[in-house]
Amino acid sequence: MSERLTRITAGGLAFLVACCLTACTSMLPTAKGGDAEDGGGSGPTSTVLPTVTPAPTLSAVPPDETSVAPRVVKNKNDGHLLAVTATTSGKDDVVTFRFSKGAIPGHTVRYVDALRRDDDDVIMLDGSAALTVTFTNSIPGKTGVIPRKVATNDSFDLPMIRQILLAKNLGGTLVFGIGVSTQAPFTVTTQGDSLMVTIPHTS
Numbered sequence: 001m002s003e004r005l006t007r008i009t010a011g012g013l014a015f016l017v018a019c020c021l022t023a024c025t026s027m028l029p030t031a032k033g034g035d036a037e038d039g040g041g042s043g044p045t046s047t048v049l050p051t052v053t054p055a056p057t058l059s060a061v062p063p064d065e066t067s068v069a070p071r072v073v074k075n076k077n078d079g080h081l082l083a084v085t086a087t088t089s090g091k092d093d094v095v096t097f098r099f100s101k102g103a104i105p106g107h108t109v110r111y112v113d114a115l116r117r118d119d120d121d122v123i124m125l126d127g128s129a130a131l132t133v134t135f136t137n138s139i140p141g142k143t144g145v146i147p148r149k150v151a152t153n154d155s156f157d158l159p160m161i162r163q164i165l166l167a168k169n170l171g172g173t174l175v176f177g178i179g180v181s182t183q184a185p186f187t188v189t190t191q192g193d194s195l196m197v198t199i200p201h202t203s
Contacts, residue, residue, distance in 0.1 A: 079105030079138035125179030
């Protein structure tokens with residue numbers, strides 16, 4: 001009798017252990033990469049970033065030349081930026097930077113791989129190409145307060161210009177990013193107290 005009871009008890013314990021193991025296994029989380037049957041194991045899906053056209057590796061050309069190459073103008077003028085606007089016509093889009101007293105400061109206009117506030121802060125603009133306009137010795141307005149007519153983060157539904165964003169306002173340097181629908185040649189011209197970046201329509 002004692003021997004039979006011992007065998008029954010041992011068998012019951014074994015059965016209970018097996019049930020517990022089965023239940024615990026079924027509660028474990030399954031891998032998100034997929035089963036072996038469907039060729040899983042691909043891991044988590046990466047975030048898809050907007051397409052950005054690489055910047056052209058070209059030397060600077062004269063400002064009024066129609067090209068995708070950079071433009072660089074150096075001077076010691078102090079700039080007080082009063083307005084930044086975007087307009088369009090039947091053949092091109094124009095971003096206009098208007099300064100006070102007719103003094104247009106030194107500037108660089110160029111396509112970049114991506115707009116950056118610093119090395120670790122990348123800003124994605126609307127459009128597939130990023131054009132930057134950098135002014136030296138400049139502040140917004142006459143006292144450093146950004147005027148209402150300066151576009152600081154505005155979107156546009158124009159053929160070429162999709163966004164204007166003020167990326168940097170520090171130590172006399174102003175950096176604007178222009179999101180362009182597609183990388184296209186442009187010109188940089190001045191008229192009185194205004195600097196115009198003109199991008200002809202591509203279609």
